[in-house]
Amino acid sequence: xxxxxxxxxxxxxxxxxxxxxxxxxxxxxxxxxxxGPGPAVEKAFEETCAxxxxxxxxxDGAALLARIRLEGERSQADIVLGLDTxxxxxxxxxxxFAEHSVSADYAFPLGWNDPQFVPFDWGVFAFVKNxxxxxxxxxxxxxxxxxxxxxxxPRSSTPGxxxxxxxKTAYGxxxxxxxxxxxDNIVTVTKGWSESYGLFLEGEADMVLSYTTSPAYHLIAExxxxxxxxxxxxxxxxxxxxxxxxxxxxxxxxxDRFLDFMVSDRFQSIIPTTNWMYPAVTPASGLPKxxxxxxxxxxxxxxxxxxxxxxxxxxxxxxLSALSR
Amino acid sequence: MxxxxxxxxxxxxxxxxxxxxxxxxxxxxxxxxxAEAGRGLGPAExxxxxxxxxxxxxxxxxxxxxxxxxxxxLARRRFxxxxxxxxxxxxxxxxPVIVAVMGLIAVFGRSGLVNVALRWAGLAEISIYGLHxxxxxxxxxxLPLATRLILQGWQDIPAERFRLAAQLGxxxxxxxxxxxxxxxARVLPGAGAVIFAICLSSFAVALTLGGGPRAxxxxxxxxxxxxxxxxxxxxxxxASVQIALVGMAALIALxxxxxxxxxxxxxxxxxxxxxxTATLRVTDTLWxxxxxxxxxxxxxxVLADGLPGLARLPSAVWRAAGVSxxxxxxxxxxxxALALPMAVAAATGRGWxxxxxxxGIAASPLVIGTGLFIVIYPVADPVALALPVTxxxxxxxxxxxxxxxxxxATRDVVQGYGRLSASLGLTGLLWLRLVLLPRIRxxxxxxxxxxxxxxxxxxxxxxxxxxxxxxxxxxxxxxLMGAYRIEAAAGAAVLLxxxxxxxxxxxxxxxxxxxxx
Numbered sequence: 001x002x003x004x005x006x007x008x009x010x011x012x013x014x015x016x017x018x019x020x021x022x023x024x025x026x027x028x029x030x031x032x033x034x035x036g037p038g039p040a041v042e043k044a045f046e047e048t049c050a051x052x053x054x055x056x057x058x059x060d061g062a063a064l065l066a067r068i069r070l071e072g073e074r075s076q077a078d079i080v081l082g083l084d085t086x087x088x089x090x091x092x093x094x095x096x097f098a099e100h101s102v103s104a105d106y107a108f109p110l111g112w113n114d115p116q117f118v119p120f121d122w123g124v125f126a127f128v129k130n131x132x133x134x135x136x137x138x139x140x141x142x143x144x145x146x147x148x149x150x151x152x153x154p155r156s157s158t159p160g161x162x163x164x165x166x167x168k169t170a171y172g173x174x175x176x177x178x179x180x181x182x183x184d185n186i187v188t189v190t191k192g193w194s195e196s197y198g199l200f201l202e203g204e205a206d207m208v209l210s211y212t213t214s215p216a217y218h219l220i221a222e223x224x225x226x227x228x229x230x231x232x233x234x235x236x237x238x239x240x241x242x243x244x245x246x247x248x249x250x251x252x253x254x255x256d257r258f259l260d261f262m263v264s265d266r267f268q269s270i271i272p273t274t275n276w277m278y279p280a281v282t283p284a285s286g287l288p289k290x291x292x293x294x295x296x297x298x299x300x301x302x303x304x305x306x307x308x309x310x311x312x313x314x315x316x317x318x319x320l321s322a323l324s325r
Numbered sequence: 326m327x328x329x330x331x332x333x334x335x336x337x338x339x340x341x342x343x344x345x346x347x348x349x350x351x352x353x354x355x356x357x358x359x360a361e362a363g364r365g366l367g368p369a370e371x372x373x374x375x376x377x378x379x380x381x382x383x384x385x386x387x388x389x390x391x392x393x394x395x396x397x398x399l400a401r402r403r404f405x406x407x408x409x410x411x412x413x414x415x416x417x418x419x420x421p422v423i424v425a426v427m428g429l430i431a432v433f434g435r436s437g438l439v440n441v442a443l444r445w446a447g448l449a450e451i452s453i454y455g456l457h458x459x460x461x462x463x464x465x466x467x468l469p470l471a472t473r474l475i476l477q478g479w480q481d482i483p484a485e486r487f488r489l490a491a492q493l494g495x496x497x498x499x500x501x502x503x504x505x506x507x508x509x510a511r512v513l514p515g516a517g518a519v520i521f522a523i524c525l526s527s528f529a530v531a532l533t534l535g536g537g538p539r540a541x542x543x544x545x546x547x548x549x550x551x552x553x554x555x556x557x558x559x560x561x562x563x564a565s566v567q568i569a570l571v572g573m574a575a576l577i578a579l580x581x582x583x584x585x586x587x588x589x590x591x592x593x594x595x596x597x598x599x600x601x602t603a604t605l606r607v608t609d610t611l612w613x614x615x616x617x618x619x620x621x622x623x624x625x626x627v628l629a630d631g632l633p634g635l636a637r638l639p640s641a642v643w644r645a646a647g648v649s650x651x652x653x654x655x656x657x658x659x660x661x662a663l664a665l666p667m668a669v670a671a672a673t674g675r676g677w678x679x680x681x682x683x684x685g686i687a688a689s690p691l692v693i694g695t696g697l698f699i700v701i702y703p704v705a706d707p708v709a710l711a712l713p714v715t716x717x718x719x720x721x722x723x724x725x726x727x728x729x730x731x732x733x734a735t736r737d738v739v740q741g742y743g744r745l746s747a748s749l750g751l752t753g754l755l756w757l758r759l760v761l762l763p764r765i766r767x768x769x770x771x772x773x774x775x776x777x778x779x780x781x782x783x784x785x786x787x788x789x790x791x792x793x794x795x796x797x798x799x800x801x802x803x804x805l806m807g808a809y810r811i812e813a814a815a816g817a818a819v820l821l822x823x824x825x826x827x828x829x830x831x832x833x834x835x836x837x838x839x840x841x842x
Contacts, residue, residue, distance in 0.1 A: 029800075029803075029804065029807070030804060030807040030808060033796075033801075033804035033805075033807070033808060034639060034641040034804070035639075035804065035805065035808035035810060036804075036808060056708055059552075062552040062553070063552055065552075065555075066551060066552050066555055067698075069555055070359070070695070070698060070699060070702070071702060074702070074703070076706070090555075148435070153532060153538070153545070155545065155548060155549040155552075155553050156532075156545065156548050156549070156552070183537075186536075186537060187435070187454060187536070188454045188532075188533055188534070188535075188536045188537060189532060189533075189536070189537040189538065190529075190532065190533050191528065191529045191532055191533065191545075193807070194423075194803060194806035194807050195423060195426075195529065195533055197806070197809070197811070198423075198427060198806060198811060198814075199430065199434075199533075201811055202427065202430060202431065202434065202436070203434075203435065203436035204430060204434050204435050204436065205435075214809070217809040218809075221809070276809065316553075319538070320369065320538050323537045323538045323539070324372075324537075324538050324539050
């Protein structure tokens with residue numbers, strides 16, 4: 001197998017001399033932005049692949065999946081990067097994704113054995129606050145408190161959906177009560193993460209739904225230790241972001257090489273300080289200084305991809321009726 | 326009768342309208358054809374439609390109602406800096422949504438100026454979140470547009486009429502009855518309809534300031550159908566409901582606003598002998614001051630917040646600014662090519678053409694974008710066409726505003742000068758150049774400025790198509806926010822505000838030129 005991939009690798013390299021192959025990667029918009037991982041990843045892979053990497057941005061993870069569904073088998077994409085475990089089942093159902101052969105020693109709990117999708121980073125949802133604020137450490141106490149929070153709409157935002165699944169996995173049938181108790185704490189619900197985070201920084205809310213890694217940005221990029229995340233005793237819902245290769249790819253070998261590269265140190269060490277998430281595989285050099293200060297949950301929560309769809313419908317209607325009163 | 330006095334071709338207007346309808350309805354159709362069986366509209370969608378209607382009607386009525394005294398005050402008073410103030414009052418309308426929301430929150434939010442003052446005075450705090458917050462934001466956005474449209478109505482009353490009224494010894498009440506009320510009856514329905522239409526497709530503002538899922542609008546329901554359930558059928562159905570609602574509003578407005586014009590004058594600046602009493606002076610000054618405070622304060626706070634970030638803007642932001650300028654100029658040109666013939670046709674008896682123009686804002690950007698994607702994808706790479714497509718969609722979105730500005734002015738020219746032009750044999754392009762364009766110059770400049778600025782500030786469909794090289798300034802601003810770079814994003818907001826306002830000022834000023842001198 002390895003022999004074969006070396007052979008195809010050589011073959012790809014010789015054709016590259018005549019005509020550089022182009023690897024098209026669809027991803028979410030913030031990945032390709034000048035401040036995201038895109039530019040560095042493109043440069044690093046192009047140094048080794050004798051190819052052109054072309055990133056195409058499409059909204060966020062959910063918009064990305066919609067885009068692939070619209071394009072179907074005619075898609076120009078070789079790789080789709082940026083779906084998460086809430087979307088992988090629906091993505092698999094399209095029948096567009098090929099199997100991969102990547103194996104790695106993943107850093108996140110709960111393990112990984114998805115035949116089509118390869119993780120590239122992961123994060124943990126959490127409420128972020130100013131460090132000097134004493135905050136409740138579970139949803140029941142939060143609901144009983146008079147703290148003000150700002151969250152995102154699960155219908156238009158990935159973290160918003162994450163919170164929905166978080167409360168649903170932690171509380172099951174009691175989720176509606178939790179939401180009813182939280183209703184008077186919620187200042188407002190925004191379309192996306194950026195609006196919420198902006199409102200929080202403006203002082204509109206005491207806490208914002210974000211990631212445990214958010215304080216790392218302020219600490220590392222701004223030398224500002226004034227933000228931290230709250231550790232909840234129920235455990236925290238996780239987001240594992242993945243990439244997959246399309247069956248219709250014109251450059252299947254190159255796409256496979258990219259997926260291998262994706263779990264390598266070179267790619268993984270770009271992630272923490274550009275995407276502000278945890279790398280899927282901890283690089284040999286470890287995590288950047290500052291990450292050791294972050295909150296680490298006692299328990300990671302995650303719904304199995306094939307159970308997401310049904311649970312999400314139920315949780316959304318509970319959410320809507322609790323907050324629409 | 327006078328409508329048929331101009332021997333000018335209506336077919337270019339009909340062609341332009343057909344193009345617009347084809348784009349809006351064609352993209353909708355493309356989405357419908359691509360849809361698989363979905364679940365149709367449930368109670369949640371009907372609740373969204375109800376909320377959307379309520380907030381849009383309230384926003385339109387309140388914007389227009391508040392705009393009347395402001396416009397009247399501006400029409401009656403002459404003071405240093407009046408022109409600049411009128412231009413400045415246009416700023417909220419051209420602001421990118423998220424920037425405006427941040428500005429409003431800096432004033433009315435939990436730690437905003439108003440609440441700081443209330444706390445200081447020992448009074449209860451106010452909350453901006455709820456239906457009143459949504460309406461407040463929509464009034465903030467649309468009061469300037471309503472004011473400008475109504476002010477234009479006042480300016481279109483020939484100065485000779487006021488002179489005659491003064492000679493007859495008319496007081497303010499008589500002037501209102503004989504001149505102002507008929508003018509308002511003609512202008513208000515159209516202004517209301519445009520504002521209703523733009524509030525109908527509101528999404529991010531409604532959700533953020535509405536305080537949660539109670540404030541779900543149709544556009545959010547479309548979003549949910551599209552990305553949560555991938556139910557294209559339901560997305561298209563909801564988009565059709567939006568279009569039907571706007572269509573109804575347009576028809577009602579057209580029906581209400583069919584009035585005769587005041588006839589032509591000699592374009593002298595109007596002098597108001599009736600408005601010199603002390604009470605009127607004070608009330609007018611108060612209205613102008615309040616409107617200026619309400620509209621300018623949030624923007625000033627956005628500027629103050631962003632200035633420190635301006636110096637450290639990454640080069641990618643400047644590149645995006647260049648891209649946005651090009652797109653803005655392109656869509657302005659395209660808007661003119663569509664709006665002028667449509668305005669001429671609408672003014673010469675094809676009033677329903679303006680209703681077609683309204684489709685542009687009735688259509689959901691998400692549905693237009695998706696529809697265009699479905700249409701373009703089989704023949705070309707949509708990503709390569711991202712910028713032209715954005716320019717086209719922005720032009721279509723600005724078209725209703727442009728028409729609302731251009732149609733009344735064009736109608737006045739047609740009714741006032743149609744017979745004379747016809748007897749002189751002035752037709753076609755010559756008529757356009759010698760009669761129409763010079764006389765609607767002020768409206769033309771305003772319409773161009775508005776289009777350019779809106780195009781500059783709108784995130785539009787670019788987010789659906791963008792690749793790293795073709796980002797526009799609003800997209801780049803969102804990316805900065807998404808990458809935690811809030812300070813740089815605030816700086817980008819200042820740049821965006823400056824550029825769109827600069828474009829607006831240049832074109833608006835160019836149009837007004839000598840007219841206000």
